[in-house]
Amino acid sequence: MISRVTNSMLLASAQRNLQSSMSQLGRLQDQASSQKRLTKPSDDPQGVSEAMQVRGQQRAAEQYARNIADGEGWLTTIDAALKTSTSILQKARDLVVQGNNSGSLSQPAREAIALELESLRDELLKQANTEYLGQPVFAGNSTDSVAFDATYTHTGVDGSKVDRRVGTASTIQVDADGAKIFGEGADSVFALITDAVAGLRAGNNLGPQLSELDTRITTVLGEHALVGSRYTQLERVRSVTMDQSLSLESQLAGIEDVDLGRVIIDLKSQEIAYQTALAVTSRALQPTLMSFLA
Template sequence: MVNRVTSQTMMATSQRNLQSSAAQLARVQALASSQQKIGKPSDDPNGTANSLRVRVDQAATAQYGRNIDDGNAWLTTIDSALSSTTDILRRVRDLTVQGANDGALSPAGKEALAKELEGLKADLLGQANTKYAGRTVFAGTSDAGAAFDSSYAFSGTGAPVS
């Protein structure tokens, strides 16, 4: 049996093909205007997964950079505090040697020396309580306000920072 193709069937087929072509053209134009290879995830599931993976990797890399900057700033703060502490302790040593010479100082000189040593003691307390980003750097894992209190007692934790 031979089927007849009517003009109505041919027009319906042509119209369907035109609509399909128009939809495909619209999709291609949308991709071209957005300058993106993938318009929606269903266009390329593997490409979408790869794109998401790259975004996650970029975010992780950016975080690594921020962590490095923060770590360097912590180390710079600690290095500066330790350097200042070394300078203070050298001055304490010099004053101690100077004060140990019995005949070299008058009572007023010894009093001035004692006052300077008290000031250096306060300076050492300040260096011991050095802060970075609101946290005391020598307090271990403690978030206490200071590593050492006014009586010079350690108020931090002895636990290692991890």
């Protein structure tokens, strides 16, 4: 049996073919203008899934980068505070050595040294209460506004610390244990300087205080070195994270971006094909009144 082919059927077929050609042309134009291969999930479901995974990894890397920057801020602040604290303690030690020669010093001279030691103690307490973004850096995760109160009591919780996640399974401590560095209460370096001041005014031997100051200076230097090693570790992780971000950006471009040269060639070819189809269809099918009545 021979099927009857009418002009209406030919027109409908031509219209479908032209619409398909126009759709392909539009897709290539979108790719050329956006330079993206994936404009909607149906373009490549697997590619879209891979792109989503890479973007998730990018967001994680960006968060790690923010954590690293925050950690560097903490450690830089602590580094400056410990550097200043070391300088203060060394000055205090020099004054204690000077004051220990009580036989050659007049009372006004001892008083002058005592006043300077008190000033150094207060400045040391200020350094011990150093803050970063409103949080004391020597108090762990304490919610108090200071690491040490007026009685030299440490406000941090024993064993608490501030960590920053810098990788999938990697964290770095970014605070320092104020109780370990400065002591607390009657056993603190602040109380030690106060005892030295009292002994100086009374004309006592300051040998015990001098020995304890040496111990405290050694402790501060040791913690300072530990902070420096953590900062170095953060810098190393930051470099790795930057390399990872660049790699992820390259992966995403490989999934989403088009080969612009190839797309332009395809676009030109499709434009020619579409124009040719239009011309052929218009010549082959001359609709008349009978075409619509058939």
